Amino acid sequence: MPDAAASPDPRIASAPVTSGMLESLRAIVGDKGLILDEHDKQPFLTDWRGSLAGRAAAVVRPANTEEVSNVVKLCHDNGVAIVPQGGNTGLMGGATPWPDHTGILLSLGRMNRVLHVDPVGYAMTVEAGCILQTLQETAAGHDRFFPLSLGAQGSCMIGGNLSTNAGGVQVLRYGNARNLVLGLEVVLPSGEVWDGLRALKKDNTGYDLKHLFMGAEGTLGIITKAVLKLWPTPKDVCTAWLAIRDVKAAVDILSAAYAASDDNVGSCELMSRACTDLVLRHVPGLQDPLKAETDWYLLLEWSSSRPRQDGATGLSDKMEQFLADQLETGRVLNAVIAQTEAQSRNMWRIRESVAEASRAEGPGLSYDVSVAVSKIPEFIDQGIKAVLDILPTIRPYPLGHIGDGNLHFSFMGPVGMDRQTLTQYSAAITRVVNDLIAAMGGSISAEHGIGIEKIDELAHYRSKTELDVMRTIKRALDPKNIMNPGKILRI
Incomplete structure (x- = not known):
């Protein structure tokens, strides 16, 4: 299993955890809250994708705030670094220790009330x-x-x-x-x-x-x-799967949907046909909601806390009229409205299963980016062209939360290409994608954070003023640099 990258800064090194400190930790959290066995530690030390792995002298699982406080104070007094962790489902390595981490990992899983x-x-x-x-x-x-x-x-x-x-x-x-x-x-x-x-x-x-x-x-x-x-609680929910003309149509459909739904648009998710096929290929039990000759789909959901009254116009009626209007404009090519909870759930499972399907498909590259909603069509068009110029056989799988401008700009490696070979192209592809994002006034991390994986990118694209302010805050609150050192910033 690959380790996390080499430490970005020697100053993340902390004091080692001594046998005396282990006993102090045991006294705070008890046997149930202390994991020392190497095999038992591994699920905490490896990120959920299996692509990053680190080390820790102990995994500490406190049961309440008092125990967390006592553990942190003990580490602070002894100069021992701490990696906090929740469910360990992050994508940037923020909860994964570095390979040379000599401190502890603090898991909050027992504090679940x-x-x-x-x-x-x-x-x-x-x-x-x-x-x-x-x-x-x-x-x-x-x-x-x-x-x-x-x-x-x-x-x-x-x-x-x-x-x-x-x-x-x-x-x-x-x-x-x-x-x-x-x-x-x-x-x-x-x-x-x-x-x-x-x-x-x-x-x-x-x-x-x-x-x-x-x-x-x-x-x-x-x-x-x-x-x-x-x-x-939403009492009237309408979910629809739309075959659309292109990405520009998706943006226009969203813009029109606000008024048509009486401002009840809950979600608007863009899916490429390639992405949908990827999920249907690897995740059993799902049905294609709509077979259509198009490269793009939209998952659109409206919801209201007002229950539908007998005889009154509900969201499904409004959605049906809206889709008919959009069909006339040519933006929508075909559409289906979920008639049951199972049909709605099937649509959402297709959208939510992309990460699972991507892992099954093989090595890939994915960029969590955002731009202004109106710029999404231009970004997708220019971004795909720029990446294909570097690696013409790479396979684009764009999707995203188009309603808030957040795209998961994803690519699967060429058929038959292993991860090591794909990695040789990663730096060049990352630079053209992020340069385009920066030129459009967007963000190189819309929702997944920085963690380990985007430290260099943050340093490259954020101004010196912004980085200096971040460092000032970090040093003021954590002068010993023991709290998740080596993540987000070089201190």
């Missing part, structure tokens, strides 16, 4: 180790809706979601993870606990500290609890 649900105030207080899907189901049990939704929701944890400012398929309507949070509890690199668990929608008392830690990927502290925002 829902502490309080306030359906009247539309809020829920939870521990960081709660599985995202569990939180969705808990909210639903109180007739409320927690909108964060992504492919890994059955195993990812809310602490990791917030630490990476996760996106997903509902960003168009509800925003990224940071927009779904009212308050946080965080263990700082010193071991002190900042209690910001305030369920307030308005609190204008100085710096809004919670936003420092969301998206920081565990480099500034460890999120241990959160107060999450809830919404009314």
